[in-house]
Amino acid sequence: MDRNDVDSRIRGLIEPFNKKGVEITDATTFANDLEFDSLTVMDFVAEIEDEFDIIITMNQQAEIENFGQLVDAVGKMAGD
Template identity: 65%
Template sequence: MTDRQTIFAQVAEQIAPFNKKGVALNEGTTFAGDLEWDSLTVMDFVAAIEDDFDILITMNMQAEIETVGQLVDAIVKLKG
């Protein structure tokens, strides 16, 4: 398993408690559209991701991240 695959798996684990509709996750899954998250859910999820990976995702980065794949890319870059 590559680092990216490992990170995707960890992200999927973090998404699970917030995935009320049981949406199947892939790189293109969107947080607002597919998962139908509101801003409060996003804030809770971002906090969980930051704690899990020991990173800080800025508000500017959050605004650019729309899909699971983009989040994984951002984590890879921040962990770099």
């Protein structure tokens, strides 16, 4: 699975959570740009885990601050 595939699949998953219609780039942050609260993060992570059949630990979640980091991390976990 290449990075573009991971990126497009995550973009599809993030759509319902992007309440303000923020333009998603690799630099888009979850806390500041998208204003995700902890419950939203948990729901979004659950969607990603289901879609890619992976587990994202709390430690991994804490290290992922923006969309680009998420795409890269999911790509590695899903075995690019």
